[in-house]
Amino acid sequence: MADATSGHPDMLAHALAAAGRGFAVCPGLVPDYVLLIPSRSGLKGPLSAGYRHRATTDVRTIERWFSRFPNANIIARTGRISNLVVLDFDFRFGGRPVSERLRPHLPETLQVTTQNGFHMYYRYPEAMEIPTSIRQVEVGLDVIGEMGSVVMPPSRHIEGSRYRFDDPDVPIGALPDDFAKRCAQVTPQPMFDPHRRGYSATVRDCINLSYAFAATTPHSLRRALRSLVKRP
Numbered sequence: 001m002a003d004a005t006s007g008h009p010d011m012l013a014h015a016l017a018a019a020g021r022g023f024a025v026c027p028g029l030v031p032d033y034v035l036l037i038p039s040r041s042g043l044k045g046p047l048s049a050g051y052r053h054r055a056t057t058d059v060r061t062i063e064r065w066f067s068r069f070p071n072a073n074i075i076a077r078t079g080r081i082s083n084l085v086v087l088d089f090d091f092r093f094g095g096r097p098v099s100e101r102l103r104p105h106l107p108e109t110l111q112v113t114t115q116n117g118f119h120m121y122y123r124y125p126e127a128m129e130i131p132t133s134i135r136q137v138e139v140g141l142d143v144i145g146e147m148g149s150v151v152m153p154p155s156r157h158i159e160g161s162r163y164r165f166d167d168p169d170v171p172i173g174a175l176p177d178d179f180a181k182r183c184a185q186v187t188p189q190p191m192f193d194p195h196r197r198g199y200s201a202t203v204r205d206c207i208n209l210s211y212a213f214a215a216t217t218p219h220s221l222r223r224a225l226r227s228l229v230k231r232p
Helices: 011-020 040-044 049-054 059-068 095-105 177-184 201-214 218-230
Strands: 025-028 073-077 084-090 111-113 117-123 133-138 141-144 149-152
Touching: 011 025, 011 059, 011 073, 025 059, 084 095, 095 117, 095 141, 133 177
Parallel strands: none
Antiparallel strands: 025 073, 073 149, 084 117, 084 141, 111 117, 133 141
16 A cells, blocks of 8 residues: 555555554654654654554544644554554564564464564453563563554654565464463553653654654644744
8 A cells, every 4th residue: 555656655544454453543753853762662652642542443533643644653552442462572682582482382463574573463362451561571572562552564663664564464363371371460561652751852852843744734843843942
């Protein structure tokens, strides 16, 4: 699904396709304009704090968002809201050998190739709650569950590559009960949120610029720039 004139992915079409699979989505930050954010985790967040909590499968809402921000990345809420838990194997932190050890015991499922590893999508267990945890279950493995979110294909990573489904037609599998229990018995860790109080002005400035350049109207850019020059 690409725009016929630009050749770039039609992010609205992909967002609607994700919603059609039951994933609650919202627009995400645009990598080009947030290069100064100290933590790269911040690049994987929504355009503003409110979007993550308003993530939805509603077609009209998604059309309104991505018509306004056609270049935005696609963020999907994980947890019960989307019937989704994601295993994020990050090769930078030892995820490769962990994935080689675990994969024979994990059922085939929808998989996404990322810049530094891969995501495995599983249906959210009905009988237990899976919190979001960072490298607690295994080294190099983040479990993205309740109060979490993931960047979805064909969103673009800060280093230039795009997230992509290995095979978009593979159905989402069920997380094995024994592994789900391991994931449930950890301390919940909130995901990085550059919008929350306490982060530096530099972070908020970059967020504002990303918000502006993702939009299609000069008014949005002027509003974001005003927020920068007004602050002492």
